[in-house]
Every structure is written in structure tokens, then in C-alpha cells.
Amino acid sequence: MRSLITNMVDKCVGCNRCIRVCPIHEVNISSEIDGKTIVESDNSKCITCGACLYACHHGSRHYEDDTERFFDDLKRGVSISVFAAPAVKTNFDEWGRLIAWLRSMGVKLIYDASLGADICTWAHIRYIQKNGPKPIISQPCPAIVNYILMHHNELLKNLSPVHSPMLCTAVFMRKYENINTKIAALSPCIAKAHEFEATRLVDYNITFKNLYEYIERNHIRFPREKSDFDSHNAGLGTLYALPGGLKECVEHYVGRSLRVDKSEGLHVYKALDEYTKKPESKLPVLFDVLNCPEGCNMGTGCRNDGSIDIFDINNTMDKFRQSAIQESDGKYLDELFEKFDQTLRLEDFIRRYTPTPVSSIPITQEKISQAFVSLGKLDDISKKYDCGACGYDTCRDMAEMIAKGINTPANCMEKAHQDIMRDHEEAKANLSHFERILVDTSSIKETTGNIVTHINEITDVITSYNNMVADIEKIAMSVNIIALNASIEAARAGQHGKAFGVVADEIRKLAQSSDASAKQTKDASARAIIAIDGINAMAAKISENVNDSYNHIVAISENTKKILG
Secondary structure, three states, rough: OOEEEOHHHHHOOOOOOOHHHHOOOEEEEEEEEOEEEEEEOOOOOOOOOOOHHHHOOOEEEEEOOHHHHHHHHHOOOOOOOEOOOOHHHHHOOOOOHHHHHHHHOOOOOOEHHHHHHHHHHHHHHHHHHHHHHOOOOOOHHHHHHHHHHHHHHHHOOOEEEEEOOHHHHHHHHHHOOOOOEEEEEEOOOOHHHHHHHHHOOOEEEHHHHHHHHHHHOOOOOOOOOOOOOOOOOOOOHHHHHHOOOOHHHHHHHHOOOOOEEEOOOHHHHHHHHHHOOHHHOOOOOOOOOOOOOOHHHHHHHOOOOOOOOHHHHHHHHHHHHHHHHHHHHHHHHHHHHHHHHHHHOHHEOOOOOOOOOOOOOOHHHHHHHHHHHHHHOOOOOHHOOOOOOOOOOHHHHHHHHHHHHOOOOOOOOHHHHHHHHHHHHHHHHHHHHHHHHHHHHHHHHHHHHHHHHHHHHHHHHHHHHHHHHHHHHHHHHHHHHHHHHHHHHHHHHHHHHHHHHHHHHHHHHHHHHHHHHHHHHHHHHHHHHEEEEEEHHHHHHHOOOOHHHHHHHHHHHHHHHHHHH
């Protein structure tokens, strides 16, 4: 079975809308990539109900059909005939001109599948009359058939063997009209491609949406003149496009002698789940089920762009209803069934199904318990929070999906909320630490300033001391000159000046010693000044760093206060 719905992961925002609407939990796989949550589809389990296409608002989900292949083959001269689903009459205002354009493109014959719907009604009534009123589930909708074939094989015994209206049309075209061309369907349904693939009765599934986009993209203008179908006039079969259409058609012929229930939309799958649990005595003879909430008129392959609404649809459908009932004073419908009885074989419109069961991922209670732990759900109240933000109805469902490896704890909104609250409390605690750091940093700033002040005072003292040393050097030089002059005079005095010469010599030595000490002191002061300059530079850098740190901490503290409110 080919994959029809595709993912564009780059457009996924992880909103979980697709998970919320999907009837099969294991189809959507949520994961986290580079901090971003994305949801991908496992098409091997997908029934192609198309619910995710409606739900996705970001263009992440798309589908494929045979529109391009159909037109390419037409252009190559391939012989193709077409039938159109009844919903063509509500999806295309100018459906008569659409038919005329298709003929101009080379389509051989064009049939109305409403006739196939009439055959489908006839076949259901005749099958029930032949086999007794045992509970059966209608199968015009291929998504429902996929659901049973893949996920609920126990319902196969109840699945109606009568072909869908489209396949009844295809059988009629091939076996009773002897049409040997390829056959294409103008369809409101994506999943019809699976039905056609399984039965090999139809070669192309052309959805209304993609057909409309093809027409728009290629700027196609329809012919002025309208054209009609090649097939016989249909009866009430057009009503199959409505929810409960099969029910209305059957009840027109048999009244309320048979119980016919109906269900459509996403809750139809829950109804089918309940169907399996009911005793046969409580089940209807015919369960008329459709995947799409408004029936085929707004099916998965329709435009659904707001160009038509339910009131327009019902108005159009009622016109066909009244026309069929009033034709030939109401005798036409009875004559139609009489004609079917005379010309058709019930067996030709019976389908044999081939189940394609899909295995569910096995899990244990231990894994589910571990999943609850990973979600931080440790008590009964938290395990039944059931907010639904993850896309599942219950926290138990979410835990099971985590246990199966197709979802992650990061996708739990309540866990994210609890994590935020925990981070909030941690931020409050950190704020008190920041405030303490601010006090300490302010103290360091003050101490650093005091150190710089004291160093500057020491520098001033050394400068004064250097001035004193300079004065000592001048005095030593003067004393040295005086001692030199005294020595000269003592030499002139001869014997009488010897004692004075000794004194003068000692004074000169004292002066020289004082000068040497002054120079050593000056050198030491110079080195001290260099060291103090280095200390000043380091103190300035420390002060700058402390100021920067202080400002950063203030900013962090203010931002944290804003976050905490």
C-alpha cells in the first residue's frame, strides 16, 4: 500500500494538532531535534483518514494523488475514460463545463458515480435479503476499510462485501458497458487510491483539490457549452455524498423495516471500537459510516477553502433529491431497481478483502511506570491530569507512547510547567546569592579603593624622602669641598697644620660616605616607585574588573527580578 500523506518536517512546529486528531496513536512520532519538537508520520500504520491535513496549520502535511500522471498520459494519447463522484456537483459550480473540457482534452467517456451509488444501494438491499439481516458495516469510505483491515481485523466479518459506489461504477463500466480503456476517478477522497490499488479496477485517483489547482495553475478556461454524463440517469445515489446518504437511500426502499444507524467524523472510530464490544442483538443491520464529518462533499481530497459551506451543499443535494423523487411521478426509482434486477448480477459487485494487520509496539507495565517517572508524575492526581496538550486524551496514553518510544517527556505541557516552576524557585534562590555577591563586590570595591589611596600616600612619602636625599647629596658635596679646602690650608701650615689635616680628611670621608648612602637610597626609592607603579596598575585593573563584575551582577539581578515578577 503506497504512502499518500507526506511530511515536510522543516515546517513542523510540534503543536501536536495532528496527534490530537489521529485515530491511531502510533502513527505520529514526536521527537526532539536540536531543541525543536517535530512530529513525523509512520505511513505503514496510517489509514489515510486525512485528519492531520485539516489539523495542520503550518503546511507540514501534504498528500499525493494521480492528477499529474493522468494529464501526462492524456497528452501522450493514452485512452482513458472517467467517472466523477457525486460530490463533483457541489465542489464545481460549472461541473457541466468541466465535463466538456475533459472531453476536449481527449477523455473518451465520462460517467456519473451516482449511478454506482444506486447500484450500491440495490446490492446492499439484495445482499441483506439473501443472507438475512445480520449486522454489517458499510464500506464506501476507504479510510474505514483501512482501519478494519489494518487495526481491527475482528470487524472483517461485519464489513460489507458490497463494493463502494465508485467501484460499483467501475465494475458497471467494464462488465456491462464493455469499456476497455483505462479508468480515472474524479474523487473527493485521498484514500480512494488504496481502494483502487487493492482492487485494480481504477487506474487514477484525481482529487478535486488537485484538479482545481491544476486548472488554476495552467490558466485553463472551460468551454462555454456544458456537457452531461454518458451514463444513465442516477436516482438517489447523489445523496451518498452526504452523511447518512446510504441510510437515506436504503430507507427510501425498505422504510424503517431495517435498523440503519450512522456515524461520521473522527468519533466514528471510537464508535467502531465500541461496535466490537456489543452483542449482535444490540447492533444495527446496517451501520452507515463515513470518515469525514460532512461526508464526501467536504472530503479529504476536496478544496475545503471556504468556497462552499454546509448550507450550499445541502441546498444542492436537496435539488437532486427532489428531482429523483419527482421524476416520472416517483416511479423512476422503482423502475431503476427493476432494471438492476433484470440486468445486474449481485456477485459482480461483491468484494473480497485481504487483511493487512499492523502490529502494535509491545510495552510492559514497568516501562509505563518508568515513563510516568520521566514525566515527574508519581501520584494518582498527577497521573490523571489529562490536560490533552500532548495530543492524547489522557496522561496514561502519553506514558504509553513514551514507553513505546514514539513521544518524549519534553512534549508534556504539565512537565514543562513544573520544570519552569522549579527553575523559578531556583532563580529566586540564585537571586539571593546575587544580592549577597553584590554586597561582597561592593565591599571589595571599597577595599580596593582604600588600597589605592594608601599606595598613593606611600608614593607621596617616598617623593618627599627623595627630596630630602637630594638635599643630603648637596650638603655632602658642600662638606666635601670644605674638607678639600681645609686639607690645602693644613698643608700650607706645615707641622702646625697636621692635626687640622687629619680632621679635614675625616670630614671628607664622612661626606663621601654620606653621598654614597644617598645615592643607594635614591636607587632604592626609584625601584620602589617602579614597584608601586606596577601595584597601582594592578589595583586599577582589579578595580575595573570589580566594577564590570558589579555592573553585570546588577544587570543579572534586575533581569531575574523582572522574570520572577
